[in-house]
Structure formats: structure tokens, C-alpha cells
Amino acid sequence: MQNKTSSPATESAPAKGVSLSKGERTHANLRRHAAAEFARLGYHNTKVSDIVKATGVSQPTFYCYFESKEMAYEDLMTEFRSRLETLTLTFLIEGEAHAEEVFDRVALSFQQLLDFLAEDPDLTQIGFFQPPGCTATKAGLAELIGQNIAKEQKNGLYRKDISATQMGQCFVGMLDQMARIPGDAQKRKELSLGCATLLCEDIRSGCQPENKR
Amino acid sequence: MQNKTSSPATESAPAKGVSLSKGERTHANLRRHAAAEFARLGYHNTKVSDIVKATGVSQPTFYCYFESKEMAYEDLMTEFRSRLETLTLTFLIEGEAHAEEVFDRVALSFQQLLDFLAEDPDLTQIGFFQPPGCTATKAGLAELIGQNIAKEQKNGLYRKDISATQMGQCFVGMLDQMARIPGDAQKRKELSLGCATLLCEDIRSGCQPENKR
Amino acid sequence: MQNKTSSPATESAPAKGVSLSKGERTHANLRRHAAAEFARLGYHNTKVSDIVKATGVSQPTFYCYFESKEMAYEDLMTEFRSRLETLTLTFLIEGEAHAEEVFDRVALSFQQLLDFLAEDPDLTQIGFFQPPGCTATKAGLAELIGQNIAKEQKNGLYRKDISATQMGQCFVGMLDQMARIPGDAQKRKELSLGCATLLCEDIRSGCQPENKR
Amino acid sequence: MQNKTSSPATESAPAKGVSLSKGERTHANLRRHAAAEFARLGYHNTKVSDIVKATGVSQPTFYCYFESKEMAYEDLMTEFRSRLETLTLTFLIEGEAHAEEVFDRVALSFQQLLDFLAEDPDLTQIGFFQPPGCTATKAGLAELIGQNIAKEQKNGLYRKDISATQMGQCFVGMLDQMARIPGDAQKRKELSLGCATLLCEDIRSGCQPENKR
DNA sequence: AATGAATGAGACTTCATTCAT
DNA sequence: CATGAATGAAGTCTCATTCAT
Structure with a gap:
């Protein structure tokens, strides 16, 4: 490697x-x-x-x-988290969105996060996949995303019968699994679209790709 | 002591x-x-x-x-995986489904898995959350679920513009995050419904809970 | 050795x-x-x-x-101190004394302590000579002896123009130096008599050994 | 910093x-x-x-x-010893003494040494209190003092039933303990008088301070 | 006169594992 | 069936000391 x-x-x-x-x-x-x-x-x-x-x-x-082996590890962990947070805040702070953009925004979030996670695989491994720290990292990310979802719920963009918290966690869970799949930028884009579709659209009627977006 | x-x-x-x-x-x-x-x-x-x-x-x-500390750990891991597989096969092998049942079946799958994961928390921790084994466990589960989804896609129940593999992985990713949330059976049922909703329905128009199911 | x-x-x-x-x-x-x-x-x-x-x-x-190297050392230190304290208390708790016995009692104290310190040279080295613990050990011993001297001062046996504390410390200081001198029991007895003489009698007129005691 | x-x-x-x-x-x-x-x-x-x-x-x-850490330490040790020797020789080389001056000379010796030891506490700590070097330092001092006492014994000023060597050691032992007591010049003077009294006079009859000196 | 950077050598401690009983 | 006692093998970390500049 x-x-x-x-x-x-x-x-x-x-x-x-x-x-x-x-x-x-x-x-x-x-x-x-x-x-x-x-x-x-x-x-x-x-x-x-x-x-x-x-x-x-x-x-x-x-x-x-x-200072020690442990500190070295924590340094790396911290660096990963801070980078991740920076990214997350960046694309969450965007302004108002319209209903028709929801899908695109979700897909873009996935894609940006997947790209980020693919950027420095070692750091990602340490900060996002390895325990015990990964749990906290994901919880933090889910929290941030959940907050943003809550905002969108208030704006009437997202349904309200599912808690923003749960949505955030599901988002992160999907991201986690996707991030383990190897592939290039193109592949990540496809995965992002897939995830956005799963989240945003009906799983059933979707048999006609033309109704997408 | x-x-x-x-x-x-x-x-x-x-x-x-x-x-x-x-x-x-x-x-x-x-x-x-x-x-x-x-x-x-x-x-x-x-x-x-x-x-x-x-x-x-x-x-x-x-x-x-x-035989050794490692073997003891593997024993537990193996036991967890075998139990999980048993359960998964059980409820995946059910017969034909109709379009209108899709939501319920997805929700039920979530619920049964969540209940199972809550049953023996120590074993779940070892087999489902702790690395490095957890990765393989989840991959196996995703595989099984993916196969079933593939079947359903062929039956025209699920949209085909997302690979069954990806759907399986997303399912597992969501399950993973949900399984970390503490709570009783009722809580797990709610989470299951939420996840099923996210997967099966449109995230947007869902502001009217009455259109659910 | x-x-x-x-x-x-x-x-x-x-x-x-x-x-x-x-x-x-x-x-x-x-x-x-x-x-x-x-x-x-x-x-x-x-x-x-x-x-x-x-x-x-x-x-x-x-x-x-x-538990550790340090603990092993402390164990030995502690054992020495406890033995020393036991001895000291023992011969300090004796009943009333008469003026004419003062010299003998002082000499005996010296002798018993010297014998004790010669008994287990390794432990003595650790508990009585090696820093940093030796300082506390001696301070503790001086304290005990000082207390006893204070009692005797009240009984009118010892002069009162020197604090009991100082006397105790001087006693310990002399003991310290004496304990470093190699020799058998007979030698230690002689040293004890010498120290008692120095403390109890006039250093000058003592040119006539017959006036001793 | x-x-x-x-x-x-x-x-x-x-x-x-x-x-x-x-x-x-x-x-x-x-x-x-x-x-x-x-x-x-x-x-x-x-x-x-x-x-x-x-x-x-x-x-x-x-x-x-x-040259090395050890050398640095030895330098300090050596400096302390040479200063101490200088002082000791100085006040030991004084001329003939009379019987009535014995007490004062002993007290003065104590005082000068205590003052010296209080002068540079760090150096004193290193050269006089810290092992293993302190043992040799004290032995050397005891030797010098013992030699002087031997002279005085020959002059009939000190009793002869105690070896000059032992007297020197006792002197140093007392000095050692006294030097650990914090205090100003006045305090040191008092301690010196006390020590001189202990060495020079009878510990018992001394209940009448007026017979002092 | 002074230093940033680097290291050789070695100390303490831990832990899974095994005899012999 | 169970254990008191012991250990091989290793790992982290420390510190006095030295280059090369």
C-alpha cells in the first residue's frame, strides 16, 4: 500500500x-x-x-x-474529524432550497462526502472506520446532518413523520456502507445518485428511470 | 472477586x-x-x-x-454470525410478495433484525460492531439482503435503476446506525417504520402522514 | 555481597x-x-x-x-520503619526513672538501636541510610525520642534549657554516625557508652575515667 | 520557558x-x-x-x-567539599585554648558550620545531604574534627575515655541533624549553643540555666 | 558560541500461555 | 476438573549523548 x-x-x-x-x-x-x-x-x-x-x-x-503512540493516533483522528467537519459545515450552510432541488442537494452531499472519504484513504480508515473512535465521528456527522434536515423539515422540504435525527443517522449509515465500496469518481457519483434516489423517491414505482429527478 | x-x-x-x-x-x-x-x-x-x-x-x-484468546473471540463471532444468518434466511425465504406489501415487509425485516440485535447485546457488540470482523458480518448480511432484493426487482416490486447490491448495503448501513440507538421494542418498531418509509417512499411529499403505507 | x-x-x-x-x-x-x-x-x-x-x-x-520496582522498594522501607518503630516504642514506654539511672538508660537506648540497625544491614541501608526515605525515617525516630525526652524533662531528669526536640535530633544524629561504624556487639556497646557519656556528662573534667557514672 | x-x-x-x-x-x-x-x-x-x-x-x-551529567554533579560536589574543607581548616587551626574557652569554641564551631551550610542551600544539599557522596563528605569532616579533638585531648582539655574519632563523628551527626532545621542566623546560634551544651555539660544537673557557660 | 535533529542502549512492564500437581 | 506458579516474547518509552550546521 x-x-x-x-x-x-x-x-x-x-x-x-x-x-x-x-x-x-x-x-x-x-x-x-x-x-x-x-x-x-x-x-x-x-x-x-x-x-x-x-x-x-x-x-x-x-x-x-x-508524545506517545496513542497521541499520534489521536492526532490523525483529530485531523480527520476537523477536515470532515469543515466539509460538512461548508455544504450544509448553503442558503434556501426549493423543493425541486432536494434530490440534487442530497445527491451532492453524498457525493461530496464520498469524494472526501476517498481522498485520503488512510485517514478515512482511521477516523471513519476504525473503532472505537469511528462511532463518535459518525455520531457527530449524523448530528450535523440531522440539524440541517431539521431545518429543511421546517421549510417544508422534508416529511416530518420521521425524526431529523433518524434521517441523519440513516444518511450516515448509508454513507458508511457506500464509502467502503472501491471505485473512481464516476462510481461514487452513481452511488450518490442511488442513495439519493433511495432516500428521496419511492422504491417501488421507480421501475421507470425516466421519472427520476 | x-x-x-x-x-x-x-x-x-x-x-x-x-x-x-x-x-x-x-x-x-x-x-x-x-x-x-x-x-x-x-x-x-x-x-x-x-x-x-x-x-x-x-x-x-x-x-x-x-484454544486461545483469539479462538474464544472467534467462537463468539461465529456464533453471532450463524444466528444472524439463520434469522436472515428465515425471513428472506418467504414466498411471493405483492406490491402493496413491500413497505410492510421492509419494515418487518428491519424490526426483526433490530430485535435480534438487541437480544444479546454482548454478542451483537462483538459480531456486529467490533472490527475488524464486523465488516465481514455486515458485508455478508448485505449480500443476503441484496440477493433477496434482486429477486424482488425481477418480480417488479422494486425499481431497477439502483443495483440490488447497493440497496442491500444501504439497508445494512441504516440498520447499523439504528442498532446503536438504545430503546425498547416499541422504539425499535418506530425506527423500523421510519427506515422503511425512508427507503420506500418519497422523502418530500411525505409531509402528509396519511399517505403513508 | x-x-x-x-x-x-x-x-x-x-x-x-x-x-x-x-x-x-x-x-x-x-x-x-x-x-x-x-x-x-x-x-x-x-x-x-x-x-x-x-x-x-x-x-x-x-x-x-x-506491583512494581518502586513498590518492592517501599515494601522494604515500610518493613524497616515498622520494625524500628516497634523497637523504639518498646524501650521508650518503660516506667519512671531515677536520676541515677539516666546515663544507663541513654546508653541502653543507643545500644539497642545500634544492635537493631546492625541486625539486618540491607534493610537498614534501605530504610536508614538511603535517600530520600531516610530523612523521614530519622525525623520520625527523632520525634519519638524527643517526646520521651520531653517527659523526662518534666520529671526533672533532663535539663530544660535545650528543647526536647533538639535533643532528640542530636541523639538521632549521633546514632546515624555510629551506625555507620562497622563492628561487633562489643564495639557497639562501647560506642553506646561513649555517646551516652558525651550527652550526659561534662566533656571536659572527664579526664578521670573513675568519675564516670 | x-x-x-x-x-x-x-x-x-x-x-x-x-x-x-x-x-x-x-x-x-x-x-x-x-x-x-x-x-x-x-x-x-x-x-x-x-x-x-x-x-x-x-x-x-x-x-x-x-563533560557529562555525572561530571557536572561531581563539579558541584567538589566545590562544596573544597569550600567546606577551607572553612573547617580555618577555624580548627587556631592556636592554644584554655579550659574555660572549650564551650565557646565548640559552640562557635557549630555556628560557623551551620552558617556555612545555610549559605548555599543547593550546594549543601548536593554535597552534604545527598547520597552517596554525602557519606564521604561527612566522614572527611568528622576526620578533620576528630584530629583537632585529639589535639585538645592531648592538651587535657577534653576527656580521654572517648575516642577523638567517635567525638568527631558525634559532632558531625549532630551537625547533620541541625543543618536540616530551617531558620535564620539567630536560630542557628541557639542550636549551636544547645549542641555545645549537650556535648560539654552534664545533661542532668542542667536544670538551672544559670550554671551554663 | 550555540543548536535543531537524531539516536544507541536499555529499563520497566504486560500478557498470553504452559507445567506440574 | 482445576490451579498455583512461572515464563517467553515483546512493546512502549526514556535519556544521556552526539552530529552537522
């Missing part, structure tokens, strides 16, 4: 003209390899010795940049 | 008038406490010493009944 | 007809060797690996009997 | 108008903070990283001025 035999270029290259100090490069490299190992093996099966071996530094170096 | 001198009666619940041998009782007790600890702390954070302490036996006794 | 190559007899022999279980013997052996190593090298320079090597058991065995 | 940008003036106390070079200032600062940390925590619990943090320099700088 990852580029274990990455060329020195990717290992330490001062990307984008920003020149990082040697320490910052080491830190970044450690973070990257830590993410890869944690993602691959989980917290408990990952040994600090593996991370440093992959990074090509000695074990004490790890502790120059992370 | 615990009740080391607990009466065999309470410790081993002589089910159904069948009197178990001392060894069988010990085995059952170990299994029960192992499930409780694994569920509470996860595989890695559970120590064999904790399990035996809770059970009130010595460490070697554990190894009289389980 | 100690008997590193001690005969099996002394290593595990059920002394005095009391038969200790295997575990108790191991515990005792570990304690003994721990005391020896701690006494020889001090807390920080003593490695658990040394102790278990000397004892002839594996490293985890150490942790069967002691 | 301490005051990293502290003005050289306060950081290095340009003593006596002598202007020290930057390196000398750094050296002095390191020494001072090293003494403080060693005194506070003892040799083993003091980390080089603590010392340099307190001083506000980097770790390699420490090794510009000290």
Missing part, C-alpha cells in the same frame, strides 16, 4: 515551493507512515517500531514528534 | 431442565464473561486474566475450554 | 519448622535479593533484571509478587 | 564588576540551574533536559561546559 518504496522526491520534497525544515519533513513523513500503518493494521496491531522502520528513522525520533 | 462461591444455579442458569455437567457449566460461564468483557473493552483491551477473574476460575481453566 | 551463591538450603529451606508454600519461598527469596541489591546499589542503580537474576527466576515472576 | 530573553545582568550576576564573557556567563548559569535541579530532585531524577530548559539553552550547550 501507499508508496512504501517512494522515491526520495515524494518522501521529502518541499512541495509547492514551501520549504519545510528538516524537522518538519521528518514530522510529516512520520505522520504519513503512521497513518498508513494504523490504517492497515489498526491501533493495537501497529507497533511504533514498524512506523519508524517504514519512515527510516530511529525509534526515539518518533517521540520527538509525538 | 465477583461471586467466586456463587451457587452453580445462578452462575450457569440450568436451562430448560437440562442439567449440565460441571465442566459444561464452567464453559458456559467462561463464554458468558468472555462475551461481556470482549463487548465492553474490545478484543485487544480484554485480558484473559480479566475474563477468568470475572468468571471466578484460574487462568489455566480458560485454556481447558478455549 | 550477601550470599549470592547461597546453598539451596538457605535459599528455600522452610526455616523453623514453618513450611512455606513454593510461592511464599519465591516471594521471600525475591525480597531478600531485592533488599541486597537495593542496599548495594541504591534504588536507581538497581535493575529488576539484576534482582531476578540473583534470585534465579524470570523477570515476570518479580511482578507476580511486587 | 523561563526567561529565555532574560537580561544578562540578572541571569548571570556580573559579580564584583568583573565582566564575564558570554561563555562564562552561560557556564555560570548552567552551573546554577544544575545545582538547583540536582538539589531539588537528586542526581538520578534530574534530567539534563530539565537543566538546560531551566537555563534557557539547548542540550548540546550543556556538553560544551560539562
Whole structure:
């Protein structure tokens, strides 16, 4: 996985003209390899010795940049959550919507989230799939989405006989399963449309694709 | 500690008038406490010493009944999966359905699964929530459900513009989130109806609850 | 030091007809060797690996009997202090004294304490000489002795122009130095008489030994 | 962080108008903070990283001025011992004494030593209280004092039924305990008088303070 | 004169697992 | 059937110390 035999270029290259100090490069490299190992093996099966071996530094170096193995893991978790929250807030804060846009907006939310989750698979694994943190991450996401749904319910866009909370949770549950499916951007778009359809339309009469949207 | 001198009666619940041998009782007790600890702390954070302490036996006794800690965990996992499969097959194998029953059948599936998942919380935790096994469990469940949906699609009951596989996965994703919500049977019924509604009906026009079902 | 190559007899022999279980013997052996190593090298320079090597058991065995290296050390410290306190209380609780007995009582106190400190040199090293605990041990002893001196001051046996506290501390200070001098019981008796003389009599006119006592 | 940008003036106390070079200032600062940390925590619990943090320099700088942590400690120890020896020799080399001056001379010795030990508490802690070096320090002091006492015994000023060695040790033992008592110069003077009284006079008849001195 | 960065060596501790009884 | 006692193997973390700049 990852580029274990990455060329020195990717290992330490001062990307984008920003020149990082040697320490910052080491830190970044450690973070990257830590993410890869944690993602691959989980917290408990990952040994600090593996991370440093992959990074090509000695074990004490790890502790120059992370307080402990646990903290390193939490760092990654926190970074994932903060990125996720940023994204979620971004596309939830959009203005008023019209009834006819509901489907599109739902589909777009799915798609943006799926794209995000596919962006950095290691971080996603750690923050979104690995326990025990994943539970809280999803609960937080469901909460945010639920709040937005509640707003839309008040606006009369969504039916009110199902609690916004439940809707949010269902949204996240579907997202969770979809995010595990490998595929490219096109595939993710299709999945997003499918999910939006399931949520927004009748599962039965939908036999005629032309009635979609 | 615990009740080391607990009466065999309470410790081993002589089910159904069948009197178990001392060894069988010990085995059952170990299994029960192992499930409780694994569920509470996860595989890695559970120590064999904790399990035996809770059970009130010595460490070697554990190894009289389980090949290893890992095997004990797998036993529980396997038991959960087999129970789940049994249930799933049961209610999926039912005969032909009519269009007007679709909602009810979906709701009932949710409900039965939720009830099942609430029955033995420790086992559910181990088999359905804890990684890495939970992924496979859910994938298997999604597969089974997907197959059934495929059948229904052929019967013209479900729309065909979404793959049965995806529908199965969404179903499982929603189930996953719902199963984390605490509550009694009544609560689970409500959640089931909500999920069925989300899947089967239009999310928008549903502002009039009377059009439900 | 100690008997590193001690005969099996002394290593595990059920002394005095009391038969200790295997575990108790191991515990005792570990304690003994721990005391020896701690006494020889001090807390920080003593490695658990040394102790278990000397004892002839594996490293985890150490942790069967002691919570940690620190706890093992504290155990020894505590044992020393409790023994010391027992002794001190014993000979301080004696009844009324007459003026002419003062010298003898002081000398006897010195002697008994010196004998005690010579009894188990390792424990003494740990509890009485090694920092940081030794400070508290001595302060406690000085306190006890000071209390007794205060009583005697009230009885008119000791002069009152020096605080009992200070006298107690001086007593302990002298004891401390004396306890470092190697020698047999006879030597300790002489030292005790010397100290009692210094404390009780005039340092100057004493050029005529016959005026002693 | 301490005051990293502290003005050289306060950081290095340009003593006596002598202007020290930057390196000398750094050296002095390191020494001072090293003494403080060693005194506070003892040799083993003091980390080089603590010392340099307190001083506000980097770790390699420490090794510009000290060969090793151990050497730094020994430097301080040596400085203390040499100061102590200087003082001791000073007041021991005084000329002939008369019988009536014995008390005063003993009291003065105590007082001067106590004052000295109170002067630089960190150094005293390191050289006089912390093991294992403190033992040798005290032994050396006892030796010096014992030699002087031996001289006085020959002069007929001190009784001869107690060895000068023992007297010296008792003197040091008392000094040790006294030096642990906090207090100002006045307090130290009182303690000195008390100790001199204990050593020089009868502990019993002393109930009449007027016979003192 | 000083430091950012890195490390060799080793300590303590944990835990699943196994004898011998 | 059950256990007291013991251990192999490993893992995390610490710290004095040193390059290269």
C-alpha cells in the first residue's frame, strides 16, 4: 500500500515551493507512515517500531514528534474529524432550497462526502472506520446532518413523520456502507445518485428511470 | 472477586431442565464473561486474566475450554454470525410478495433484525460492531439482503435503476446506525417504520402522514 | 555481597519448622535479593533484571509478587520503619526513672538501636541510610525520642534549657554516625557508652575515667 | 520557558564588576540551574533536559561546559567539599585554648558550620545531604574534627575515655541533624549553643540555666 | 558560541500461555 | 476438573549523548 518504496522526491520534497525544515519533513513523513500503518493494521496491531522502520528513522525520533503512540493516533483522528467537519459545515450552510432541488442537494452531499472519504484513504480508515473512535465521528456527522434536515423539515422540504435525527443517522449509515465500496469518481457519483434516489423517491414505482429527478 | 462461591444455579442458569455437567457449566460461564468483557473493552483491551477473574476460575481453566484468546473471540463471532444468518434466511425465504406489501415487509425485516440485535447485546457488540470482523458480518448480511432484493426487482416490486447490491448495503448501513440507538421494542418498531418509509417512499411529499403505507 | 551463591538450603529451606508454600519461598527469596541489591546499589542503580537474576527466576515472576520496582522498594522501607518503630516504642514506654539511672538508660537506648540497625544491614541501608526515605525515617525516630525526652524533662531528669526536640535530633544524629561504624556487639556497646557519656556528662573534667557514672 | 530573553545582568550576576564573557556567563548559569535541579530532585531524577530548559539553552550547550551529567554533579560536589574543607581548616587551626574557652569554641564551631551550610542551600544539599557522596563528605569532616579533638585531648582539655574519632563523628551527626532545621542566623546560634551544651555539660544537673557557660 | 535533529542502549512492564500437581 | 506458579516474547518509552550546521 501507499508508496512504501517512494522515491526520495515524494518522501521529502518541499512541495509547492514551501520549504519545510528538516524537522518538519521528518514530522510529516512520520505522520504519513503512521497513518498508513494504523490504517492497515489498526491501533493495537501497529507497533511504533514498524512506523519508524517504514519512515527510516530511529525509534526515539518518533517521540520527538509525538508524545506517545496513542497521541499520534489521536492526532490523525483529530485531523480527520476537523477536515470532515469543515466539509460538512461548508455544504450544509448553503442558503434556501426549493423543493425541486432536494434530490440534487442530497445527491451532492453524498457525493461530496464520498469524494472526501476517498481522498485520503488512510485517514478515512482511521477516523471513519476504525473503532472505537469511528462511532463518535459518525455520531457527530449524523448530528450535523440531522440539524440541517431539521431545518429543511421546517421549510417544508422534508416529511416530518420521521425524526431529523433518524434521517441523519440513516444518511450516515448509508454513507458508511457506500464509502467502503472501491471505485473512481464516476462510481461514487452513481452511488450518490442511488442513495439519493433511495432516500428521496419511492422504491417501488421507480421501475421507470425516466421519472427520476 | 465477583461471586467466586456463587451457587452453580445462578452462575450457569440450568436451562430448560437440562442439567449440565460441571465442566459444561464452567464453559458456559467462561463464554458468558468472555462475551461481556470482549463487548465492553474490545478484543485487544480484554485480558484473559480479566475474563477468568470475572468468571471466578484460574487462568489455566480458560485454556481447558478455549484454544486461545483469539479462538474464544472467534467462537463468539461465529456464533453471532450463524444466528444472524439463520434469522436472515428465515425471513428472506418467504414466498411471493405483492406490491402493496413491500413497505410492510421492509419494515418487518428491519424490526426483526433490530430485535435480534438487541437480544444479546454482548454478542451483537462483538459480531456486529467490533472490527475488524464486523465488516465481514455486515458485508455478508448485505449480500443476503441484496440477493433477496434482486429477486424482488425481477418480480417488479422494486425499481431497477439502483443495483440490488447497493440497496442491500444501504439497508445494512441504516440498520447499523439504528442498532446503536438504545430503546425498547416499541422504539425499535418506530425506527423500523421510519427506515422503511425512508427507503420506500418519497422523502418530500411525505409531509402528509396519511399517505403513508 | 550477601550470599549470592547461597546453598539451596538457605535459599528455600522452610526455616523453623514453618513450611512455606513454593510461592511464599519465591516471594521471600525475591525480597531478600531485592533488599541486597537495593542496599548495594541504591534504588536507581538497581535493575529488576539484576534482582531476578540473583534470585534465579524470570523477570515476570518479580511482578507476580511486587506491583512494581518502586513498590518492592517501599515494601522494604515500610518493613524497616515498622520494625524500628516497634523497637523504639518498646524501650521508650518503660516506667519512671531515677536520676541515677539516666546515663544507663541513654546508653541502653543507643545500644539497642545500634544492635537493631546492625541486625539486618540491607534493610537498614534501605530504610536508614538511603535517600530520600531516610530523612523521614530519622525525623520520625527523632520525634519519638524527643517526646520521651520531653517527659523526662518534666520529671526533672533532663535539663530544660535545650528543647526536647533538639535533643532528640542530636541523639538521632549521633546514632546515624555510629551506625555507620562497622563492628561487633562489643564495639557497639562501647560506642553506646561513649555517646551516652558525651550527652550526659561534662566533656571536659572527664579526664578521670573513675568519675564516670 | 523561563526567561529565555532574560537580561544578562540578572541571569548571570556580573559579580564584583568583573565582566564575564558570554561563555562564562552561560557556564555560570548552567552551573546554577544544575545545582538547583540536582538539589531539588537528586542526581538520578534530574534530567539534563530539565537543566538546560531551566537555563534557557539547548542540550548540546550543556556538553560544551560539562563533560557529562555525572561530571557536572561531581563539579558541584567538589566545590562544596573544597569550600567546606577551607572553612573547617580555618577555624580548627587556631592556636592554644584554655579550659574555660572549650564551650565557646565548640559552640562557635557549630555556628560557623551551620552558617556555612545555610549559605548555599543547593550546594549543601548536593554535597552534604545527598547520597552517596554525602557519606564521604561527612566522614572527611568528622576526620578533620576528630584530629583537632585529639589535639585538645592531648592538651587535657577534653576527656580521654572517648575516642577523638567517635567525638568527631558525634559532632558531625549532630551537625547533620541541625543543618536540616530551617531558620535564620539567630536560630542557628541557639542550636549551636544547645549542641555545645549537650556535648560539654552534664545533661542532668542542667536544670538551672544559670550554671551554663 | 550555540543548536535543531537524531539516536544507541536499555529499563520497566504486560500478557498470553504452559507445567506440574 | 482445576490451579498455583512461572515464563517467553515483546512493546512502549526514556535519556544521556552526539552530529552537522
